[in-house]
Amino acid sequence: MVGRSGDRQGTAGEAPAGRHAAVHSRRVRVALAVWAALIASSFAGGAILRARGALPIDRLAPLHADLRLLTVTLLPAAAFGAVAVLALPPLVARTRFGWALLVSYGFALAWAVLLAVSADGLAAPLTHPADYLAVLPSVGDDPLGWLASFTERLPGYPTHVRGHPPLAVLLLWALAAAGLRGPTWAALLVVTAGCSATVAIAVTVRRLAGETVARRSLPYLALTPAAVWIATSMDALFAGVGAWGVALLVLGRAWIGFGAGVLLGALPYLSYGLMPYLLIPVVAGVVVRVPRATVLAALAGAASVTAAFAAGGFLWPAGALATYAEWAPDPGAARPYLYFLVADLGVLAMVTGPATAAGLVRLAPDGVRAVVAAAGVAVLALDVSGVTRGEVERIWLPYTVWIGLAAGMSSGRRWLAAQVVTGLLLQALVLSPW
Template sequence: MANRFRMSEASMGDPPCEATRNSTGHHLTRWLAAWALLVAASFAFGGILRGLGVLPIDHLPPLHAHFRVLTITLLPAAAFGVAAVRVLPGVVARLNFGAALAAAYACALAWTVLLAVSGDGLAAPFTHKEEYLAVLPVVGDDPSRWLAAFTRDLPAYPTHVRGHPPLPVLVLWALNATGLSGPLWAALLVVVVGCSAAVAIALTVRRLSGEDAARHALPYLALAPASVWIATSMDALFAGVGAWGVALLVCGRDGWRRLACGMVAGVLLGALPYLSYGLVPYLLIPAAVAVVVRLPRLTIVAVLAGAAAVTAAFASAGFLWPAGALATHAQWAADPGAARPYLYFLVADLAALALVSGPATTAGLTQGIPYGVRITVLATLAAVLALDVSGVTRGEVERIWIPYTLWIGLAASFAEGPGGGRAGARRRRAAAGRQDRPPFTSDHRWLASQMVTGLLLQGLIASPW
């Protein structure tokens, strides 16, 4: 009787639901068309500007890359991606949450590495003379001496070192000091930490919007198009550090554990401005999360204490962040990148964000997202807009956006909303009366679109990172 009532109720609701789905479908089509137009127009205008000689250092604007065509070498990644799209959602839905996190992390690692080895290899970006490893001989056995003179000697350093605070070099120096030296170990560190951002973000989503939402997000985090640049850009390491800083804000539930997590979160979040000057707006993300979960005052004090400890440590070692930021800005102003046209990249940088986030993210942003996740995504978008408008991110943002893209990409996992779409509606009706079905359902086409976007980016774009 109860089942007949449910089936009857579903049938009675079919006509209005069909009308609603049609309306939603037209709305979604317009947004996806806008996504495609933004990306295509940015490449078209970028090509024109390059032809006119306005963008001499970018061969494929808005990306800092070259065009290429990969063939058979991309097949292992493609085969894995297809299998992951079909299998991973079911796996993370069935396993206990800890095992689901482990499965998603393993998938992210495999996907990221397979994409990298299909091209120039995992370690290739770190072999460039303008990368961080090139300055390690100057650091030598006395990192404190090097740190104290960092701002003064900045003009003599490689491009990436001049464009960042000193902490990335110190991280690689510490790795080298343990005996794990060379480009391959540096690349492995970046990939391992960068892919772990998926786990940290899922833990945060569980606190914000529940375990079901976190499980639903895991496949999209593991197969994010940004994986192309997680292997291998130092910005992926920044993404991992930032994501764990946010996750630790909400992981401690009681007593000393809460204070300890808050202190470690403060250290990680306080380290972000010393990893990249472009991560200062990132702090909007933990601020939004703290508001949503109503972080206790003692935890906030612990976070601030941890962040203050990082600042104090660098200051006592002789590096003052404001002075470093001013010195880096002076180097940037003298670099050819500063001559890139502001108005073009004001729009094109957002097109790069849309491309790296994937079409499913645009679809999700136009539909229903749980409150806690929505506030976090909006805070991330505000941070990106602040950087974009500032004008200091003109090009090369496919890597710069990585720490932000993974949070914005959460929207992709809610592209159809709870049970949305035709396939979702069919499954909802078929599952009527079942008590174990997850509240978030979608077919695999959105996840497949993210995976295919990653394959296309890897197969058609040769990036220095």
């Protein structure tokens, strides 16, 4: 009788679990269907609009890119991806957390670099005449003089310089002044900083939700499909700066709070589109209850950045207005608003991968859910504003790495393999100028 009663209890206990699994499975299937439909409709809509002449500068809308087909040259990246899917999860699960971070960083670097060298190489995007390096001769030996006249001389600068504040150029100038000149050194700076977001976000997640969740997230952070644009877009550098600003803040120590503030305060001077990013550290700080002394130190660090630029003759509002004046007559401003309102989200779906779509419907820890939501709200604000209308495969990289954190809520190597395959397909089929 006892055995029979136990059997009945076991059956009763298994039924809710089975129903829960079935509900979750349906949610994942719906999420993947929405993910695929969003991407497909974005490309279909882009093809129709281009045929009608409404998208002259986006030949592979919604991406600012061309179609191509890589084959043999992609084999090293494909082989590495296959090894990484098998090897990285157990490595990050079994080693000390510090070693897990280091190993994941190494995998992230290798993944991004191998994807890049399968085509034109790591440094090729930075050699474009519209990119930041092209303006360094104008800086010369007088960076302070260049900064003071930046807004006034903005119309004469290359496209990317006209669309951004001056800090990125000053960083590249400092790199060259240190003897590390040319696109190769600049590319190494961008990729190493961009891939380091893997480590910074994992450090943050450890504070938000514990070490187990951080370890679980590491393989997905390292093998993100966004690596296609982490190597090599300057926005990857911005992603690294922002991620480390959040990580230093949530560590909660007053003596590093100032450094967190400097990094976070630098973001608006790297890209005007990073103002909404500041929602992420605010949410993360609230979740972990950052001490008041650390908050004050961070505010002081951010204020010091603003003060330094003001003393150098660059006022952020004036720069933003000048950039808007340059952007308004640009072909990018004529892109159809309603199409990109939806299609930019299709690009976001692509670069975060199917595992992110699946992970978004899982019950993630509150802290992880909070920062992913903060990044999502920031992206939606940019999307609705119409300021980032196209080219978000690179522009949204600082946000993409946080939204992609949801992929870590998926389970099993098949989802990690799906991320790798997505990255390989993007690299194989998309010829991007960055």
